[in-house]
Amino acid sequence: MARKIELPLSSQIAVYTLERMFDLGAAALIFSTALAFMPKNMPHQHVFMRAGIGSLAVTLAIAIFAVVVRVAGGAVAGFARTVLSPVSKPAAESIAEKIAGFREGLNALRSMREFAVVAGISLLMWIMIASAYVQTAHAFIQTPELATLSFSRAMLLMAASIGGSLLQLPIVGWFTQIAVTATAMHTFYGAPIEAATACGALLLVVTFLCIIPAGLIFAQMEQVSLSSIATESEQAGKEAGVVQE
Template identity: 60%
Template sequence: MKDKKTPVSLAVLAVLAILIYLFRSKIHFDFGLFVRQLHLIDYRHVAAGIGLIWGTYLFRSWRWTILLGKLRKVSPLSLTGSHFIGFTAVAIFGRLADLSRPYIIAKRTRTSIAPQIAIYTLERMFDLGSAALVFSTALLFLPKNMPHHETFVRVGAFSLAATIAIAIFAIAIRIAGSALGAMAKAILGKLSEGLGETVAEKILGFRDGLGAIPSIGSLVVTIILSIVMWAMIAGAYLETAHAFVHTPELGTLTFASVMLLMAASLGGSLLQLPVIGWFTQIAATAASMQAFYGAPIEASTACGALLLIVTSLSIIPVGLVFSRIESVSIGKVAEASEHAAETSA
């Protein structure tokens, strides 16, 4: 895995270096002010943000045990270390190590990798829906003095409507997945037989994934866990911004306002490369803070770097400790998960 990624990372680094050199005269950045911003941080907010992020891994473990319930009964605490190790692999090696958690949990619970990848896929769907619900609901309550207020409120309303539509569609698949799959195959098959079969398989796979949830009560608990977890993640972003008590543009942000920052940060992390991805994520969040809130570039960059530490890098020490306790090699797990991803694809 390292051999494949190194040329790409070096190429991206070279391009960034060239761009910085070419536009160095147009970049007005006070490094002294940047360092002072870091010294003026209120670390109580940082600790609160890290605590919220670490707490989400307990919720993730609890949710995974529910989705795993029909296959194997395990306690949430027994999977907490696996989540820390898996996300540590992602923080170090990038998104190609995203399947580390299914791989580790399969080994830990002595189950095959296929159902764990199915649970991972279902988990991603719950994450997407919950994040969209928290994001869109909060956007409806943006302060009226925010730039482009009406546009963001409309986006929030549209996102909320789309989330509700997806939820209704998911319920329909759970109730009548076979009929919907056959309908999709018949309609899309007229355009392309392969397309029709692929869409039908995806619908049936999603139905089977939803069918793995033991009961309606378990489904409700899973939804609540997902929403609370993403609210905690948003809270971690808010606490990190409030750590910059001497920068009013950041220190006085509301929960609704921080949604824009969270969206930019998550967008910047989607195609994360090892190490290089850290800087692209910082750049994305810094640019958004400057554009949305009018924060100085030095404070925005310092906040972007701190967000990366709080939401991603802070788990690395804990993940390394768990990897020693559970005798797991993070490098080998990341490589095995990449192979699993290629196989599943």
């Protein structure tokens, strides 16, 4: 993308970081709002409430951090470099550079109108993702625990799925994510483990893997070589390491 629009790679990393921040905030907002309106007699209701409060706290912390970095990003980067340098100078430099890049990404939004548009897109996208979880569960009509799953209850399932996808190995991690999602359905909703596993696998396909064919088609249309990009990315990483040293 950076090569296509003729901008430095660091600018695209900053924009990507900004997009991740909006993603987390939108997901947490939808998750917390849904849990706030869930029935009080729902099983494991205290678990749902703790998860909702936790997600709101994380969202608030991210928002505060973003405001501080936007206002005084240079000072925050310098503070991180000073504090972490005695522990590991390369790590301190890396974190300081990431904070500077994060500030650069925040500067991409120059007005409240642009902020509102980006926030609206993120919210719309995550509402569609949440709806995909609900509709996928409802497809298992022979399993009442899934066929009658409400939007509020599906939010904990979505949170478990996201958590299972954070730290995983390629391909092998898919099975980990299926296991985490199936365990959540079996534990919280009482769904049979067979149906829960099948639903977890289908959710992986619907929310993660279904984009691959379209991505490969557009890569061919844009004449993008995945192997050459992997080589260029590896070289860029080596150059960044040399610069830090």
